[in-house]
Structure formats: structure tokens, C-alpha cells
Amino acid sequence: MAKHTIVVLLLSIALFILTQQSLSSQPFKPISSHRAPKFLSGFSTSKLYHHHHRNHNHRRLERLRQYRYETQYFKQHLDHFSFLELPTFNQRYLISLEHWSGPDQLGPIFVYCGNEGDIEWFAANTGFVWEIAPSFGAMVVFPEHRYYGESMPFGSQEEAYKNAATLSYLTADQALADFSVLITNLKRNLSAEACPVVLFGGSYGGMLAAWMRLKYPHIAIGALASSAPILQFEDIVPPESFYDIVSNDFKRESTSCFNTIKASWNALISEGQKENGLSQLTRMFRLCRELKNTEELVNWLDSAYSYLAMVNYPYPSDFIMPLPGHPIREVCRKIDGCPDGTSILERVSEGVGVYYNHTGEVNCFELDDDPHGVNGWNWQACTEMVMPLSSSPDTSMFPTYDFNFSAFQEECWTDFKVNPRPRWITTEFGGKDIMTDLKTFGSNIIFSNGFLDPLSGGSVTQNVSDSIVALNTQEGAHHLDLRAATAEDPNWLVEQRATETRVIKKWLSDYYEAKGASLLSNVETGDRAPSM
């Protein structure tokens, strides 16, 4: 199974892409805005997705077939927070009652918080939830996120993505309200009001799971938030963390590799300024079409390195690209292993081949796969999911860059005719002083992270309290823990999942105890507390 282990990581790219967006807005643009859409996580519906995944589609459905579930649709309000007369839409959700122990046993309900893509894709790639459900006697529900997959307002994707007005209800709060209304209704229909709900989510879905536990504690008793960078907003974490972690992932394999890449940007720009320099670069990097400027190449390389850091798994996998295990190690082997006298640019070209052409089947490389793909995450990034990223001249191997909000804002206006609200997420969900806030309020969240994952820099990686805990792995990358177990899983991954299972069991037993105590106390007192 290792081959398709990392498909779900596609989702995480949402956040990585945000990087690109942020970076793209500086006056001198080493990383252009036109690269950003290439990896957007909404691409399950994009040309890119279909291009790359045409072959996987069959396999994906096969994987899904292991799990018995039904596809259902639920009528949702388009706006939960106003009473404007608006058309409703159908939210898709997958549901499995196969292993559920039922309402009389207070059988738990496992809900995966769908993120920015087709829900079948998540269901197929979140094996952990399916695998632990039977031993818990749990129902499994995968609700789809509005504006993705089949859950389109206004009847179709085309209408939903028409303009800023039709897109305006694509927000995290609305998505959480969808989940809450759906779960509440489901429970009522199944007479399962007292059955405890546990949330799961990875990447943006992990952020939703954590936020939902905080905002709807009466609906879910706990949340496993895997690789959920809920602190990657405003100035909570250093904006350099993302690129610093990517850079460290290379440095730990080889300092000379790190240095070569760091030196390559100037070499590249110098080369590009020569007569016929762009043609020379086009040939050297085996691009399918002539470079228009060096910026295009910078973006293409930046993307490969950042991606590699996220999918830097200990075994072979295929995400957008088929990759070997420890892919960064392989890249650095190529870069370092060139004969003496090989130029910096030739080394880098060899290295990036591991990412773009591991199978050796590609004759030339495309620079822009999907410039016109519809993309919901771009909208989200331009409205509330404003996650500033910078690149430090000292610790990053990437071109130096300081996040520039004004430029970012301008670009969002050009693209969507919308103004970002960069402070909304921290106002709505907190984060600024999360250690103090959550120490005295809230419970039952696991924040799981792998420290190779560049998004771990924006996540919660310290224990907050007894029941809000960080579960870190030094060697893990982006939300591997949510994937189905495989024979190749290293011990630390097996242990991480076992701990997660144990913690979830504890949440449930605490709930049953509180529930029992509360029933008992109602019986005992029969009425009100003593009064003054």
C-alpha cells in the first residue's frame, strides 16, 4: 500500500499553497502568484487532479470499497448566521453504521471534519478512523465541506464559484455550523442524542476538528487534530517557521546539500541575465517550454522542496509524484553525488529530478499545470485563512522574503474582489495566548505533529493541560497518523497511533462516567441546588 500512502497529503497542500500566495505578493516576485494554484488542495476537481489521478481513481475507489458506507445528502442553510432568504444546498456525507453498537450502548460516533476537497478522497485516505471504529463499536461519518466535492451551493460548482457574492459563504464558521447541524440531526433521527461524538481531521480538517471541539463542546467530546497549524496566523508563530523547517529537513540530511540549494538562487538569476541564459536554463532543467523569466523557475524549485518536506516519508509513496522513501535524502544524494566540478545549477537540476521525475518516465517538465483551475482554498486564503510566511536570510535556504500584507491584499482584490480579514481567525478561535487560554478552559484535544512537516511550526506542539496534549514525532511528516496502517510503518508511528487510540478511549470513559454521575445526581437531588 505504500505506493499511495500519501495521497491524502494533497489536502495539506492547501496550507503549503498559502505559502505561495503569501510569497507571491512581494514587488519583486521570486515566487509568482501564478504558481500558487498548481498545488491547491481544491484540485480534486481541477484539471491537475484529473491529469495526475486518472490512473489512481480506480485504485481509490477500490480502497473505499473496503469500507461499507452509504452516501447521503443533507439540506443545509447556506447562511447559518443570518436570516437572509437564501437557497439551501445539499451537503454530502458518507455514513457507516456497520460497527456501531447503537444508542442503547451509547455507541460512539466518529466524525471526520471534511476539508477542502472531495469527501470520498478523504474517506479513502483516512484509514485510521475506519480501522479503529470496530473496536470502539463506533459509527463513522464523513461530512463533506461546503463548496467542495458534491456539496455545492447554488446547484453547481460553476454557479457557486461565480463571484465574490456566491463564494461569500465559504468560511470555516459556516462549515463548522454545517457539521454541527448535520450531527445534531443525525443523532436525533437515530435516537442517539446521548452518544458521544469524537472528531478527526488532518491539516485544514484538523484545524476544523480542534476549533469544533472548542466551539461546540456540547456536540463533540474530543478531537484528534493532526498537523493542524491553528497558530499560523498573524504574529503568533514566526512567519519564517515554514521555510526554516523545510530548510532544516535538507540540512539534517546534508549541510552541503543545503548550501548548494541556498547558493543556487543567485546562480540562477545570474544565469538568467546572460544572453540566452533563459534558453540555457530551460534546457538544463528539461522544461517543456521556454522560460519567460527566472521567477518561473524559482517557483518551480521552491514548490518541489516545500512539497518534499511535507511528504518526506520513511517509505515510498506517490502523491502527485511517485517518490522514494526519505525523498529528501535522495535529493541530497543526487546533489552531493555529482562529480567534482559539476556546477551548482546542474546539481540542483539533478536533485529536483527526484521529485519531478523519480520514475524516469517524464521527458520534459511542465511549469504550470493548472493555471485556471477553480479553487476554493484560494478564496479561503484571500478571506480569513491569511497565514503570513517569510523566508529568513540566515536560516532558510530559500530566497529571502518578508510577508507583505498590502501586496497580498491587492492581489486578493484583483483575483476575487474581496478584502482579507487577517485578524478574524484569531478573534474567532483564539490562538494568541493559547497556552493560558486552554489551560483554564477546554479539554480533550490531541494535537499530533511530525517535526519534519513544515506546518508543524504553526501547530500546537506542547502539552497544554492534562487533556489537551501534543503528540509529536521527530521523524513524522504531514498527518501520517491518520492513514491506514501498513506493514512498513515504523515503530514510532505505530506507537503514536496506539497512544491516540488510548487517549480517545479515556475521553469516552470519562464521558460515560460524567453521564452516569449526572443521571445519578438528577435522580438524587431531584431539583435545584441549595440557595442562599
Place this chain on the structure above:
Amino acid sequence: MAKHTIVVLLLSIALFILTQQSLSSQPFKPISSHRAPKFLSGFSTSKLYHHHHRNHNHRRLERLRQYRYETQYFKQHLDHFSFLELPTFNQRYLISLEHWSGPDQLGPIFVYCGNEGDIEWFAANTGFVWEIAPSFGAMVVFPEHRYYGESMPFGSQEEAYKNAATLSYLTADQALADFSVLITNLKRNLSAEACPVVLFGGSYGGMLAAWMRLKYPHIAIGALASSAPILQFEDIVPPESFYDIVSNDFKRESTSCFNTIKASWNALISEGQKENGLSQLTRMFRLCRELKNTEELVNWLDSAYSYLAMVNYPYPSDFIMPLPGHPIREVCRKIDGCPDGTSILERVSEGVGVYYNHTGEVNCFELDDDPHGVNGWNWQACTEMVMPLSSSPDTSMFPTYDFNFSAFQEECWTDFKVNPRPRWITTEFGGKDIMTDLKTFGSNIIFSNGFLDPLSGGSVTQNVSDSIVALNTQEGAHHLDLRAATAEDPNWLVEQRATETRVIKKWLSDYYEAKGASLLSNVETGDRAPSM
């Protein structure tokens, strides 16, 4: 001060009025829908308010002048939860830095959650907050609720209340988001990010305070929610509780009084069916205009009794009506004290005079004060604040009535062209199993209640956990604790306020401790938690 002690109670009437609305929707309407607007709490801007309070206005401002504050305006998004291009509006807030110990001392910020009325009115009538602020070194902020007072979207009340579309952003969630955005901005501007916020609120404002503590724990460390019936939704508490408590307030004074009132409805209907019966009733109850039907009279009496239960204070006060201390006792004295042979209806007429004509200055009584008053609370009741109320044939002294949602819904459609969402509040804020939910999540809320208050039946009146506590008084009515101290305060009220002050001190010291520990732990560890 006793004379104007209860003015703030006006606000609570919102909830009582809901009663009327609910009751108004049955096919046979013993209590008509046209009475409802009479007491609506939005009436600070209504004719009724101005009529009754013209004389008090001067006094009100005088009271406000005791407190030094500034009036400010803050530009708010009309919709925090979508990115529709909408006009912003100015939210009014009152702010006092007079006693604030400042950011270096982490001086606390006391925020009153403005409810359905003019914020000056609340500020004038929430003396408790002003009185304790100096000893806490606290800043005091009174933000106004959107669509009330001067905080009108679309430039004016007329535009804001034009139709369902313009009213559609008048919701609790939007109001909470207004508070959160305002507080966050204020703190930033004052370099007070680390200063703890404590929330206060009474009646609907108390509901907002409790909900805000639950939804925005990162913004407020605790909430005093006085007379906040957050459980008066769906089937959480028996829908009979409101009228049962009113009825018990009469029964505890005198069983014969209770029985007389209970018997009066049939007597009234019989009388009304006689030839010239309506004229007879009009004369007997000294009404200014001829009764059109007995229903009008039923509503008028129901309103008086319910009101009396809410303002059943141990000392004289004037709310809409000047009243003696223990006003229900006075009503029953009148009813019971009539000479032998006095008819039931004559007794009831004597009794209700205590409410409508305590001063003896009124020559005749108006049945409908403000039938056309614009009213925000009516909108809120017809959208999300759907609080079903019924009247039991056994335990209530009122005409029997079962809440009928369909009829209610129809009426809301007629009035506003809007469909109620009766399940939204419990989905969004919980309540169905609040004892279990809050036992394992959340902290730092005081639910204070007086058991004479009919709304205490929909409030939290049991301790949930160590830090989510119920503070009940047997002899208290509607959120008296929030009012300024007076020489006439009974001991139990003095004690209740002292306990509240003590609990708030504890929240603050816990916060300072957690904050210190968190600063310390950051210094100590310097980075991430141990990983697997």
C-alpha cells in the same frame, strides 16, 4: 433610590414577552398577538418607552453622571460570517478608564454584554459593575447590541428595521462577534492584550455573557450571567415553568388569592358573553376604551401578573409602573381583603389596580400602549429565540394553553416574512445536557437567579462544576444583583453580591497564576514538548 430600582428589568421583559408571542399563536387566542409588542424590551426606542420614561429620562442621565465614561463608536462588519460586500455600521460603546490599573498591572476589563435596548439605559442600571470596578482597578466597557439604541446598521433605525433582509443580521452570534472584535481591538489599541476580561449580563444580556464565555474563552476569562434563561429552548425545561412560577409567587402569598385568579378567567368569559357584558367589564376594570373582546382583557391581566412576578422586589420600585415593595403580597391583600360577597371579577379588578394604578393617579387604563412600536426583540423571537411556553391546567392560575409551533411559525411569517429556526440556539450554544457538557468542558461562569423570577425556570440553577456555579436566592426576582447597592438591600442580596465579587476575584487570581506559569514555562523550556 428604590424608586427606580427596577428600570433595568425592562430588559428582562424581552423574555417575558416571548411568552406572549408564544401564547398568542393558538387558534383560540386567550392572549392575543397584539399585546406582545407592548412590553417588548426594544421599547427604549418605542413610543411606550418615551411615554413612560419621559419623566425618568432626566433622572436616568443623572444616575449616569455619577459614572465617568466616554461614548465611542466602533466600525463593525455587518456580517462577520460571510464576505458579502455589505455596508459597515457604527457600534456605540461606553468606556471608563477612570479606575483602570493599566496594562502593566494587567488591570482587568469589565464588559457588560449589551442586550436589546439603549446601552445608556443598561449602564445606568447596572450599578454593581460600576461599584466593584474601583476595587478591582478595572476598566469598564458597555458595548451596545447591534440594532438597538444608536448602533443601527444601514444608517438609521428606519432602514435597519425595513424588512426581513435588512433585519437578517440581528442575531446573537453576530452580537457576540461584535463584542469580540471590539474587545480585541480595544485591547490592542491600549496595549492591553494580556489584561483579563470579565463579562457581565442580565436576562438576554446574561445569556450573551454565558454564551460568550463558552464561545470565546480566549477573549473573556469568566462571566456573571444573571437571570439568564439559556435553557428555555425546545424541550430542555418544561414549557410550563414560567407560568408555574408566576402562579406559585401568588400561591405563596395566599392560596385564596391564587384560586380567585384561577377562577376569574371563566367568570370573565361568561361575563363577556352576556348582553352588554363587554361594556360591563370595561367599566369594572376602568378601561379607557370599550373592550372589543374578552381576549384583550385576558391579555391585559396576564401581562400584569407576569410582570409582577418579575419585579416582585422586597422594596418599592418603579419600572413601567410605580410599585410597592412585595407587590404580589399587595395584590393578594386587595383580592382577599374585599368584603364578603364581592364577586371574583371585582376582586381581580381591585388586585390589578396595585399594578396599574399604585399611585392612584390613573383615571382609566390603556389596553394597548404601543401596538406599532418597532421592535427588535420580536424579530429575534421569530428567528432564533424561540422559547416555548405553555400553561398547565393543574399548576398554573392562567388559562390553559399548549405551545403550538405551527401557529407560531405562521404568525412570524405574517409579521416578518421569516421562518423561525427553533433548534438553532441549542445546536449553536448547547443546553440539552448542559450538566454533562459543562462538567467536562469550560469554567468560570456564575449563573445567578432569584427563585421568584419566572425566568429562573429556564436558567441554570444547579452547580455544574467547581467553577461553573449557580448562585440562587429564594427571595430574589429578576437580576436584582446587577443593580446598584441600596440601603434597603436585604442581607441575602448583600451576600449574593459579595459572593459574586469573591468568585470574580478567584477567576482573576487563577488567571494571573496561569499567565505567570505559562510565561515561566516558556522561559524554562524554550521550545517544544518532548516527542516520541
